[in-house]
Amino acid sequence: MWGVSLKRTVRVFAPLVTIALVLWGGAEAQAAPASVPADLKLVQSRQSLLGTHTWYQQTYQGIPVVGGYYATHRVGGKLTVDDGRKAVTGLSGTSAGLTAQRARSAVAGRLGKQPASAQLVIVPGSPARLAWKTLTTTGRGTYQTLVDAGSGTVLQEKNTVREADVGVGRVFDPNPVVALQNESLTDNDNADGPQFARAYRTVLLTQLNRGTSTLQGAYANNISENPVTSKHRVFLFNRSQDGFEQVMAYYSITDAQQYLHRLGFRHVNSEPQDYSTTGLTDDNSFYDPSVDAITFGTGGVDDAEDNEVIWHEYGHAIQDDQVPGFGESEEAGAIGEGFGDYWAVTMSQATSRDTKVTPWACVMDWDSTSYTDDTPHCLRRTDGPKVYPGDLDGEVHDDGEIWSHALWDINRSLGRTTANRIVLESQFFFNPLITMPAAAEKTVATAQALYGPHAAAKVRKAFRDRGILS
Ligand SMILES: [Ca+2]
Ligand SMILES: [Ca+2]
Ligand SMILES: [Ca+2]
Ligand SMILES: [Ca+2]
Ligand SMILES: [Zn+2]
Secondary structure, three states: OOOOOOOOOOOOOOHHHHHHHHHHHOOOOOOOOOOOOOOEEEEEEEEOOOEEEEEEEEEEOOEEEEEEEEEEEEEOOEEEEEEEOOOEOOOOOOOOOOOHHHHHHHHHHHHOOOOOEEEEEEEOEOOOEEEEEEEEEEOOEEEEEEEEOOOOOEEEEEEOOOOOEEEEEEEEOOOHHHHHOOOOOOOHHHOOOHHHHHHEEEEEEEEEOOOOOEOEEOOEEEOOOOOOEOOOOEEOOOOOOHHHHHHHHHHHHHHHHHHHHHOOOOOOOOOOEEEEOOOOOOOOEEEEOOOOEEEEOOOOOOHHHOHHHHHHHHHHHHHHHHOOOOOOOHHHHHHHHHHHHHHHHHHHHOOOOOOOOOOOOEEOOOHHHHOOOOOOOOOEEOOOOOOOOOOOOOOHHHHHHHHHHHHHHHHHHHOHHHHHHHHHHHHOOOOOOOOHHHHHHHHHHHHHHHHOHHHHHHHHHHHHHOOOOO
16 A cells, blocks of 8 residues: 555745745856956865866965865856955064964973974954964874964964764664565564564764764764763664664664765765654654754654665755755655655665565565555555656655656666766756756756766656656
8 A cells, every 4th residue: 555654744934935946046157257366375176076176275465364265166167156265454464473483382382292383374354363373283183273473372273183983883774674585574563573683783883973972973963852872882772672763863864974975975965964763653754844854753663663764854854955945846845755765765775685575666665564565565666657747646755756766767777876976966956846857857967967978868768758758
């Protein structure tokens, strides 16, 4: 039975549409300058999937201005500029009253280590100040200190370490039905048992904030009630314990974000994603864009015991991060649901095989055992027969099956990595109310830009086969 349990998304607040549309319309490229301003020093030039990103350091009479940057982004023939230069006013002069040696000694006296370097810089503001910037490596990481080059006062000091720690957790991956190739497993009221023993995996929990005993890290932030803690970051629970789903969500969200980084995407929801696995007893989960948080329900099989539920909801977080307010219209909402299902399936590709018992195209094999009778148990599939527009019924999850099937065909014809780079990159060009044909055209254009006409033709065929493009 399809559609009994809908993994829904809460989408409210109309005002965002307006804001998002204004942003969209205002994102036109600025006119390209003939050359960059004279007060800049080249820092680096990087290639991304679609263009070249060149970063400059702002200088004042040849001296670096702290925090002052200037960047150009060349995509195709268009150049856009991000001008982060700061005002330098009221500077008393550019020669230091305090010698570099005096500045280093002052810092060494406080941090207990001699700074490795001292560089003259300008701290912007009114008035701007001339300062020595020192870098001092200590047992707690490297400190950057700004010492006023006139008075010797410490203007700012910070540890430059990006802190991260690892822990250990126990999870299902992607879920016990797939791991054990067993369609007869049942929730049994959340009880653990020997039938699950071989489905558990002990994994590293990476990106945890250093020194914390909680599941809080660079990409996932546990906001569950009664959050689990472990002084030595050992989070070994079984499925009957509340901590299990908290660990599952931490692990799988972090895993998805690390995969995005490996694909080359550094700015796709690259932030600690809030999630909660307790408190909602419905058999339902949702991403709420108004607070940027995911809530997993515990009806039937606890939703966060199935990675494919976690990845579906994270799919909504991805799109909302790429396009503010994405999914405001019915068709855009269906694209959102379709992408969520596709994302769940393609994430599972990494850790499971495509078998007769549990085909890749089956979405949420474990969660759906609570409310489906046929095997394989699937909430939905990414290879169903629906076509656009005849099979649209106005319900976003149902209609999402048209979109997810197109994405799945792209995956099958171009391979997982190429398909996912095209799908994710194209979503940057969507708008909150986009239709399936318009989104399909953006996806074809992205395939063309990234991989050329052969890939674009395959993508077009996938959308044609679903009736989305003619
Ligand atoms: Ca459980
Ligand atoms: Ca987010
Ligand atoms: Ca459930
Ligand atoms: Ca699956
Ligand atoms: Zn959804």
